[in-house]
Amino acid sequence: MSLQLIRPDINVDFVGKRHFFVLLSTAINIAAIFLLIFKGLNYGVDFVGGSVVQVQFSKATSADEIRRSLAPLDLGEITVQDFGSAGHSYLLRFEKVKNIASLGPTLEGELAKTFGPDGAKVVRVESVGAKVGSDLRRKGFLAVIAATIFMGIFIAIQFRNVSWSFGTGAVIALIHDVLVVTGALVISQLQFDLTTLAALLTVIGYSVHDTIIVSDRIREDAAKRRREPIATIMNRAINETLSRTILTSGTAIMVLIALLAFGGPILRPSAFTLLVGFITGTYSSVYIAGPVVLFWEGHSKVGSVSSRAA
Numbered sequence: 597m598s599l600q601l602i603r604p605d606i607n608v609d610f611v612g613k614r615h616f617f618v619l620l621s622t623a624i625n626i627a628a629i630f631l632l633i634f635k636g637l638n639y640g641v642d643f644v645g646g647s648v649v650q651v652q653f654s655k656a657t658s659a660d661e662i663r664r665s666l667a668p669l670d671l672g673e674i675t676v677q678d679f680g681s682a683g684h685s686y687l688l689r690f691e692k693v694k695n696i697a698s699l700g701p702t703l704e705g706e707l708a709k710t711f712g713p714d715g716a717k718v719v720r721v722e723s724v725g726a727k728v729g730s731d732l733r734r735k736g737f738l739a740v741i742a743a744t745i746f747m748g749i750f751i752a753i754q755f756r757n758v759s760w761s762f763g764t765g766a767v768i769a770l771i772h773d774v775l776v777v778t779g780a781l782v783i784s785q786l787q788f789d790l791t792t793l794a795a796l797l798t799v800i801g802y803s804v805h806d807t808i809i810v811s812d813r814i815r816e817d818a819a820k821r822r823r824e825p826i827a828t829i830m831n832r833a834i835n836e837t838l839s840r841t842i843l844t845s846g847t848a849i850m851v852l853i854a855l856l857a858f859g860g861p862i863l864r865p866s867a868f869t870l871l872v873g874f875i876t877g878t879y880s881s882v883y884i885a886g887p888v889v890l891f892w893e894g895h896s897k898v899g900s901v902s903s904r905a906a
Contacts, residue, residue, distance in 0.1 A: 606838065610882050611831040611890070617883035621772055628779025635782050640789030641689065641722060643736070645729035647699060649688045650719040653711060656683035665710035669702065679861050685719075699723075736793045743797055744770045747804045755811055765888035766807050769880040773803045776876040777869055786865040795866040799873025802848075806841065806881040813837050830886050845878045 641648045651662075659676035666674060671690050679685040688703070700718040707716035724732075747770060752763020777799055781788055813833035821829055852871040859867055 606835050607831075608835055608838070609831060610834045611827050611886065614883060614887040614890070617879075618887050621880075621884060624779070625772060625775045628775040628782070631779050631782040637778065637782055637788040638785045639729075639733065640787040640792075641724050641729070642789040643729050643733040644691075645724050645727070646689060646691045647721065647723040649690070649699065649703060649721050650679065651686050651688060651703065651707070652717045652719050653684050653686070654715050655711070657686075657711065658683065659686065661710070662686060662688070662707075665707055666703070669706055732790070736790070739793070740774060740796060740800070743800050744774065747800060751804065751808065751811065754808070755815060761889045762811050762885070765885035766804060766811075768888050769807060769885040770800055770803055772880050772884050773799060773873060773876050777873045780872045781865075781869065784868060786868055788865070792865045792869050795869035796873065798870060799877055802874055803877030803880060806845070806878055807885050809840065810834060810837055810881050810885070827890055830890065834882055834886070841878060841881075845874060848874050 659678070662676050663674055666688075673691060675687075675689040677687040677689070679687050690699075700721045704716060704718050744767060748763045748767030750763075751766040755762040774796065777796060781792070786792070810833060813836055814830055817829045817833050817836075818826070849871060852867055852874065855863060855867040856871060
């Protein structure tokens with residue numbers, strides 16, 4: 597006897613609970629928009645320009661000690677971030693540095709006065725100009741917008757014989773996912789850089805993949821049961837794909853939790869983005885994309901919809 601995670605005859609009323617979850621998602625999206633406007637993302641050097649230096653210390657030290665030791669260099673405001681080595685490794689961010697080429701040796705020389713000749717070592721230096729950072733930020737957001745729109749167009753064309761509303765539902769679900777993820781990034785204040793942007797684009801692709809799986813099953817069931825309401829067919833399709841959704845999403849989420857816990861500070865922002873995105877992407881395929889289709893079609897029988905799916 598094989599072990600089954602989900603019974604094949606399961607019938608959870610996902611569609612019947614759609615109004616509550618649509619209101620909940622709307623409230624979360626509005627909150628995310630307010631967070632973006634009034635607090636904003638913690639942009640990395642890729643998007644705002646400046647220099648980032650990773651420094652390794654032989655003995656545990658504090659951020660205040662580092663700032664005091666670098667004060668004679670007059671480098672302006674310095675952001676010091678613990679890099680996860682119990683006070684031994686720090687990221688230093690400088691907004692304006694005149695001579696980037698000599699930044700590493702200059703820092704090592706000044707830190708040696710306080711921490712000794714071998715007390716501090718510059719591991720890496722990254723610099724991006726302010727104009728380049730602004731261009732990257734603008735193009736990054738355009739990439740997210742373009743990906744969302746074209747994914748919606750693809751689904752609309754793919755399922756046009758069932759209903760064009762599937763494309764609308766996919767776009768709204770993707771906008772929901774992007775807002776939830778960006779809202780979570782604002783709250784966590786994890787750094788938003790190019791790797792985090794790549795993770796956000798990955799979330800869009802994953803969410804669309806999950807939406808396509810559910811939509812394809814709806815199309816198959818609509819062709820078989822033309823006289824049933826579309827809400828009934830949609831609920832059946834979600835239940836039929838539930839086992840696959842839990843297995844694939846659950847496996848990916850377990851890997852991302854491990855990556856978030858043990859991947860280190862460099863991978864943490866992208867792992868966090870993927871984790872939140874995969875969870876909300878699975879959720880939106882059921883409770884956002886579906887209700888949009890139902891709203892579009894109203895209370896019509898599938899006879900008007902499934903006749904095109906045959």
